[in-house]
Amino acid sequence: MAVAVNHNCFLVSVMVLLPAFCVSLDTFTSSRATYYGSPDCLGTASGACGYGEYGRTVNNGYVTGVSKLYRNGTGCGACYQVRCKVPKLCTDYGVNVVVTDYGEGDRTDFILSASAYTKMAQPNLALELVAYGTVDVEYGRISCQYPNTNLMFKVHENSRFPVYLALVVLYQAGQTEITAVELWQEDCQQWRGTRRAYGAVWDMSNPPRGSLDLRFQATSTNGEWVLLKGVIPSDWKAGVAYDSAFQLS
Incomplete structure (x- = not known):
């Protein structure tokens, strides 16, 4: 069967398969994260994992490129909870992302899609977070599940x-x-x-x-x-x- 998804950005609803994340984290690792620009705020179809269109739209476009977590490709498809550490600007939970690409930034482990990056912000404060460009974060590996969908x-x-x-x-x-x-x-x-x-x-x-x-x-x-x-x-x-x-x- 072919994989088919619909996509759009911001003001238009996005209908994609969204994984249900099981979060069970005892510790987080400190790091840094930035974001990359794209016209529709989603992922990229030319990512290093080879996912193509799936890499743009999986998880509602909440995807990330990683550096050391890429691990020569074995890290592709892994799920992480990432939360930024800017007081009064970031939510306590942050965002759950799927690794779809490799990327290096300014001492960053995560290069998030624009939609994933702004998801870490408190309501109505996304533009303020974007102005930072790169922020301190903490992250942890989580289990991702795709309800009613097989490998x-x-x-x-x-x-x-x-x-x-x-x-x-x-x-x-x-x-x-x-x-x-x-x-x-x-x-x-x-x-x-x-x-x-x-x-x-x-x-x-x-x-x-x-x-x-x-x-x-x-x-x-x-x-x-x-x-x-x-x-x-x-x-x-x-x-x-x-x-x-x-x-x-």
């Missing part, structure tokens, strides 16, 4: 049937990172490992033919493989996201 594998637009397949992991719930992805080669009776090309993109030249069984490891599976049978159809198409019928927790 999905999108065939990246650069894929070329049938000689090159690149997969992008979407709607990754929980507090976990996917560390390995393999495809079953039926004629050789063996699993073939894909390569982490960059970000959340895993690729393979000359992939197996036919309907593809896929398995992956994640930090939450304690080294066990999660098997997904027939998740990629034999006639896979670039730009289409396929439902795994499975979700991380």
Whole structure:
């Protein structure tokens, strides 16, 4: 199934899939955050995680680029609570964001979308917060869940049937990172490992033919493989996201 979302900014309502965040934080880490400009205040379709349009609109556009938290792409899809520390200007809660990009600022860990940055402000004080440009923040990792939505594998637009397949992991719930992805080669009776090309993109030249069984490891599976049978159809198409019928927790 293809992933389709509608988007707009500020005065027009935005209809996107919004993850439900489970917050359980004992400690926060001090850091700094800034923001990047975009015409619609959302994310960017050219982010380093390889998410494309999903990276613009997931979580209502409350997304972020990160520096050290990017961790060579394993940090893509992670969720964080970020709250600024400007007295009387910032809310106590801050904003929940999804990592969709890599970025470096002035000693910052977070480069937030404009909508995420202003979400940290008290009502009617967003412009005052924007004037700061960069603010002190504290952040903590949180678990993100996508209600009624399974983990999905999108065939990246650069894929070329049938000689090159690149997969992008979407709607990754929980507090976990996917560390390995393999495809079953039926004629050789063996699993073939894909390569982490960059970000959340895993690729393979000359992939197996036919309907593809896929398995992956994640930090939450304690080294066990999660098997997904027939998740990629034999006639896979670039730009289409396929439902795994499975979700991380």
